[in-house]
Amino acid sequence: MSGLTIGPVAPDDPALADLIARHAAHGDAHYPVDSNHHLTGPEMAAKGVRLFGGWLDGELVAMGGFAQWRDGDGEVKSMHVSDAARGQGAGAAILAALIDAARAEGLHALWLETGSREASAAARRLYERAGFAYCAPFGAFTADPESVFMRRDL
Numbered sequence: 001m002s003g004l005t006i007g008p009v010a011p012d013d014p015a016l017a018d019l020i021a022r023h024a025a026h027g028d029a030h031y032p033v034d035s036n037h038h039l040t041g042p043e044m045a046a047k048g049v050r051l052f053g054g055w056l057d058g059e060l061v062a063m064g065g066f067a068q069w070r071d072g073d074g075e076v077k078s079m080h081v082s083d084a085a086r087g088q089g090a091g092a093a094i095l096a097a098l099i100d101a102a103r104a105e106g107l108h109a110l111w112l113e114t115g116s117r118e119a120s121a122a123a124r125r126l127y128e129r130a131g132f133a134y135c136a137p138f139g140a141f142t143a144d145p146e147s148v149f150m151r152r153d154l
Helices: 014-030 041-046 090-104 118-129
Strands: 005-008 049-056 059-068 073-081 109-115 133-135 147-153
Touching: 005 090, 014 041, 014 049, 014 059, 014 073, 014 118, 041 049, 049 073, 049 090, 059 090, 073 090, 090 109, 090 118, 109 118, 118 147
Parallel strands: 073 109
Antiparallel strands: 005 049, 049 059, 059 073, 109 147, 133 147
16 A cells, blocks of 8 residues: 555554454444454553554554464454555555564464454455465464464464
8 A cells, every 4th residue: 555654553542542443343243242352452562462553644544463472473463454445455564564573573473363254354365365374263262153263374
């Protein structure tokens, strides 16, 4: 996406809170409450998630983060692109920045959980294009027909 600037974003940034709220609303509109795993920016930061934002003309239009695990792997957390910026490469740019940052920190693989319904089809295609492959549930996740799990070596 031309003109998109990517970098760290503060967990308490009001623009991030707004984008996270839109992310949660999207999940709530398409998935049962017990299949959503919403966290605020400060909650993610408290769990060690490194948060990145994508700004276009001064507006935060994309976000994502990753948390490093003790074993040298990590998890992609809360990717979201505003409706106005979808389909223009903002998601791919944020994901590429996360992968680059995780690799620079010495991580060996990234894992993620995303939705299985049509509402998450674009996200799954984005992850597939970025080299993520489907896998079994990981960490504290259990099998859930509303979720799919993916992994990518770095």
